[in-house]
Amino acid sequence: MKLSVNQDGRFLRLVFSGCDAIDHVNAAAVKAEALSLLGEASDVAVDLSEIEFIDSAGIGVLVALFKNARLRGGRARFCGLRPGVRSVLEIIRLDQIFEIYDDVQAAVRA
């Protein structure tokens, strides 16, 4: 899994690539690297367009990113969700908690 960040307005955009899943296999490493890359950033747009599969550990990573942004007085927005990822969030009602947008442009402009 490769993670990269780039600034887009006041949002720091976090992109996952090189692997289509966030699961118990890579969740801990992904979480640590993502938090490290985000550093002190408070407003984050998490681009999940490359992620096909996510399990409970992967969801835990997203919750951690969401909490991290709140702790810093900002907000995390998730965008580019594939149907499999979206349905998982819907099952456990996190779609009611997270801020979800269709794509990065919508997320950073909202």
Add this chain to the structure above:
Amino acid sequence: MSVGRKGEPVLPDLAELCRIHEIGIDLIERSHDVDELLDRVLEEYEKRLSELPADALDARQATTRPESQQKLRALVMFATQATALREKAVAASELKRRAAMLEEANARLTAALGEAERARARLDGVLAALSAGVMIRGSDGAFLRANAAARGLVGEDDDPALTRLIASGVPRDGEAEIDLPSRGGRRTLLVARRAMAKDPGSEVILVTDVTQRNHAVEERVRLEKLAEVLKTLSVLSHKINNPLTALLGRAQMLQVKKGTDPGVAKAASVIEESSLRIADLIRELAQVVKEGRQEALDDLLDMNGTAETASDGSRS
């Protein structure tokens, strides 16, 4: 633990029910604060997700273990409870925000009303101190306010007579003098109408009693005219006096000159007598000019008129 036909648990075990109950109570207690509630919900999500087996959310797995299904159901139950509470908390937060806004608006309104009341009291104080009559008339024509001076000048502040007078004789944003009957004769009021800047339909009416002022102006004009007349008389007296002196001297000379024809001497005597009368008149005029009073001039004119009439009568 309850077990279904296929050996799957249909309800969470007692420990899980107790846990859900405790969390529910905790969430309800925190639901008055959306942020606090969300923090608690996220915390619980993290805890439950970490307890959830990896395959519990894996749609690709044909079958999942009963234990996973149970934990997933518990998570969904919690999530359902949490999202419902969050929605209520958001609504409650919005209500609270609006209530605070209403309270703030109410406080501002109360302060503004207090300020308006103080301004009104100050206005009443100023109006009471003014010697001019001041009335405020609303856009519907009703008199809203009148100070003591105004009531003294025009009667009650809703006096229909005044309303009629103003409507007929004083233009809007103009002024005019209005004569009103009074015990001592007539009185003249100067009435000025001025539209109020912030409410053009309403107006301020200023009323001043100018009766005395008008009398003073008339008196000043009369005195100026009298001064002109007296000045003219003074000049004329001076101009008449010089030839009169010559005339009198010649008449007296003719009378004392030897060999003067008796008829001429008599005529000279008449001329002397008339000249002396004119000289007396000029002295009286000089005295009137010196006094500078209308009455003295009137007396002189009366006296000479009477004398002239008498003289005319004696000639006829």
